[in-house]
Amino acid sequence: MSTSTSNAVRRIVVAPRPLRIAVVAPPYFSVPPHAYGGVEAVVAGLVDTLVSHGHHVTLVAAGRNGTRAQEFVQTWADPPAHLLGGSIGEVINAARVLAGLRLDSVDLVHDHTLAGPLLAASRRVPTVVTVHGPLDELADVYRPLGRTVQLVAISRAQTRQAPELNWVGAVPNGIDVDSFPFRSRKDDYVLFLGRHHPTKAPHLAIAAAKAAGVRILLAAKCNEKVEHEYYEREIRPRLGDDVIDVGVADAARKRRLLAGARCLVFPVCWDKPFGLVMTEAMACGTPVVALARGAVPEVVAHGRTGFVVDRPDELAAAILRTHELDPAECRAWVGERFSLEAMSRGYERVYRTVLGAGVTASLSGLPVAGADGSRS
Template sequence: MKKLRIAVLTNCHKEHPSPKDAIFAPGIIATQIADGLVQRGHSVDMYAPKGSKTKANLVHFGFKSIYSQYDKKYGLGSSFYTRQFVQADLINITHAIEGLNSGKYDIIHSHDIRNSVALSCFAKKQIIHTLHTVPQNLTQFEKYSLRTNKKNNIFIAISDRQKKLTDKKLFNIIKTIPHGIDIEQFSYNAQPKNYALFVGRITKEKGAHMAILACKKANIQLILAGNVPSDEASQKYFKEKIEPYLDKNIKIIGYIKSKQLAKYYQNAKVLLFPSQVEESFGLAIVEALACGTPVIATNTGIASQAIIIGKTGFIESSADSIAKKIQHIEKIQRKKCAQHAQAHFSLEKMINEYEQLFKTYA
């Protein structure tokens, strides 16, 4: 079997794993894929900030994460922050492309399209990108790069809905590969406690307020596992829409690391995922299902693939309809939820699909 030589490009925003106040899902997935390929005997260089933890060979040029160095001093949206971010990315991308052109690498796998697409015109082979967002509101420069360099780039979607919402004139999507999770970590529990769970940032976009309203109507305890971002809009949302409702039945426990979070999934009667925006995936959905916990979600990201209506959960659009489904959630067989996640969203399945794809394009 041919052993592949792969360059994995993340970005210099955050190290992997992320600091507790700054979840960075693309970094988590990139590391899981890189580590899985190393375990299968492939040679992988991972371009990521200094301090990142991976089984791959870490390439960092001495750069620490931009977030850890500059977020508190300059702020995420500042021009200085952005300039540092772009400059570090350009150094990583140019070195990876140089390696591809010289024969050092068979594949470049990019997890951030912004700068790698722009520079892909210098690559002698196509760059493979995993899309981690629903690419909307693209700038004129991003659209120009995607159009003029279309033949130099191929894209992997992470959910069918993301693929459907992505402009096919700009993105050549060749395959959908859903994210995988560690089934052993998110293991099955047949005997939950009597509470609903919300996992994610406490923001308007994630729909935390809808989860609260639904649980009050359904008369069930709600645990909110997530942090409140420091930006002004998020703080205002928290003070107006969340804080007034916190009591003995509506609790916020903050950000929880994945190993501890698994226990909350396992003991929850239901996971609520009422996102108000178009998600690209929604890891919490499949993590909960793997633990046997049914999910009630809005129709976003992986929901329509992961949720079999009436079998592993429900797709609803309002607090009233979510509340009604909560009251009937015990009809869902938890074992079937776990079996569905194990069959379709395992880490092994995800890595298998990436490995086969890379062999095709090497």
């Protein structure tokens, strides 16, 4: 036997074992959603990709299971969309998760709901929580929970809003890029896609399109009281031949509208932690014109996949420049950074970090209120 052979070292790589993951979805729409439901779309894509990677997933959700999850716990037979905007739907959903989810069959719980994290301290397994909402409200929920919840941000901008929280990672939302049709030649309209709500500001999108002399289509949800009031006050008076309300778009129509638009106008008026519709537009080769709030500068590559401006009065000029951008670069940008594969790998790293750290659901170390209201 030669020296080189005798001194050779055989390296054995052991693949990490598959995980058993319970994924808890919000209760208001099915998973995946038929139309509106950004969080539900993210959950569906994550579940299917985790299963394709060999993990065992238990989906806890309303309606029917439309994913590849091996197990399903139904919280509502019919998703209670009419309860969206209130608190009772979340509370009932949390109670049903507590009653229906068997913790002896999972390694960790990944919760995407608002009230669900309140259950974390009662579990023997870690609870990973994706923070989908605005931290100006949610920080007061997560702060008292301390290390009983392992928080995941969906952008770096989100963590900067409350750096003292127990962040264990930042994983941008992902989409199924291949499910979005790519078009390099566009029709002569711009698109607003989302909700009729003051913080989404479709009235600013309308004003920008009018100033640019371009027709705008509005595909937006309008079923909550605040949405109806905003629509009647700000949108209905502006409708006409150049401002067309096409209603809520289902998954197929949304893709057609996004693919055909000159650009998506995203005049968000709050520090939104992500903005899934921007990635969906760019996947279709459609650039985004947006205000620089929250995570927008992280999602859109200014001057390459869209234009990010500081003031509403700059949106019109940006719309007129979108012909300078390459649709192929828009799609490539999303494929590299915001795919389901990228998202699922990010969460797998978070799961293994949390489990490797031996995280337990304990309130020890947090201040506890005494019977007299004092804190010890």
